[in-house]
Amino acid sequence: MHRRLRTVAVAGVAVALFAAGCGGDDPADAAAGGGDTQAKDITVWLMNGSAPESVIEAVNKDFAAKYPDTKVNVEIQQWDGIQEKTTTALAGNNPPDVLEIGSTLVSKFAESGGLKDLTGKKGELGGDTWLQGLTDAGTLDGALYGVPYYAGDRAVLYRKDLFAKAGVTTLPTDRASFVAAAEKLQATHGKDKQFSALYFPGQYWYAALPFVWDEGGDVAVKDGDSWKGALDSPQSQAGLGWLKDVVTRFSKAPVNGNENDNDPAVPLGEGKAAMIIDAGWKVGTVLKAKPALKDQIGVFPIPGKTAGSTAPVFLGGSNLAIAEGSDAGDLAYEWVKLLSGSKAQTDLATTGGVIPNSTGLLDIHKDDPILSVFDAAAKNSRSTPATPKWANVESSTILQDMLVAIFSGSKSIPDATRSASEAITKTLNA
16 A cells, blocks of 8 residues: 555554574474574564554564564554665665565565565465455566555545534435535535635545546556556546546645645544545544544545446555565564464454455454445455556656646646656656
8 A cells, every 4th residue: 555545553663572482493493494593583664554553462472472582573664755765675685574565566676576476375375365456466477475464445534513514414425416515515614714525635646546537537558568648538637627626616725735744634523624535544533633523423435426326446555575685584474474364454454444455354344334334445446557667656746746736727637637647658668
């Protein structure tokens, strides 16, 4: 998954677990890759907010029970700058043994030779039940390099009390009813000049893509052996045109802002926004700051163009990989196996509120009126172009610059999308 899909806090910068014991005759010696002693430690890089601390502690406890002489150092990384940091680490002599990698970036590091091929372990890991989107993201040229960790998507979070005051009694089921609801909300609460019927930071491209896809557009398409930017297609432009109208009329978020620095959960909790497009765990973010809103946060799918339809959502998430240069690759695999297994995945889904990596666990949230909506939305999901070069698009500001230009009016939609498509074509074929 990319940097903006997780915000649940993980306490502490490092989680280390060590239990002393004799390992000379332990079967775990073999897992350390041979030799007389079990590896003294393994280093795990997890991203900030990727899992509640309790989940990782439980995994480390299970690992310690089996491999008591190995210390697990879990180092929490920040999303900003992680591509560059990972590239440097994998090229060095002492890379982390296990890495969490955003799903859109796995193929980049696999192509460079930095990740261990785990194809032969897929069956043992339960790969037949994995979410296809995360499986595809962890695969390059038919080989598995990234084990699905968790998935996330987006829906519309809304304030029930603000809807009621505006007389919106029926949830939107298409774009037309969405706009009608936004008009009522803005008319009722708009005396507050900071109020947004829909709070939408201008660079928020993950939340913009559903409207492009819903019109039949795309970011890029395969053209023979090459890629061609497709944001300047009539379909893509239609989706972006509809979104521009909505953002212009109903959002007071900065047109040059992003969803990290301008977290939509904040105005939703403060009553400055009636709707946001965000992930399921953002409900927890709101309620942590505003516990009194416990019964006032609801959710519905991102509406589609036609009556009763929903827009395709971006399915992000993360994969777990093992560095090719790890000197404790077998132990690293055992740790990955625990975190990606059904026990930890169940804990992660119930405690962290994410979509687990297995289709067999998708009913975990069936009785949850919030998270069940996100699980259902994942069935109509898309991802970014399946190419290692996508990481170069993602690390640039091509999509963000296009959206800011459109929302600010500094460029027309045809001009902004043409520039973005040309840049994407050049980047993906470089």
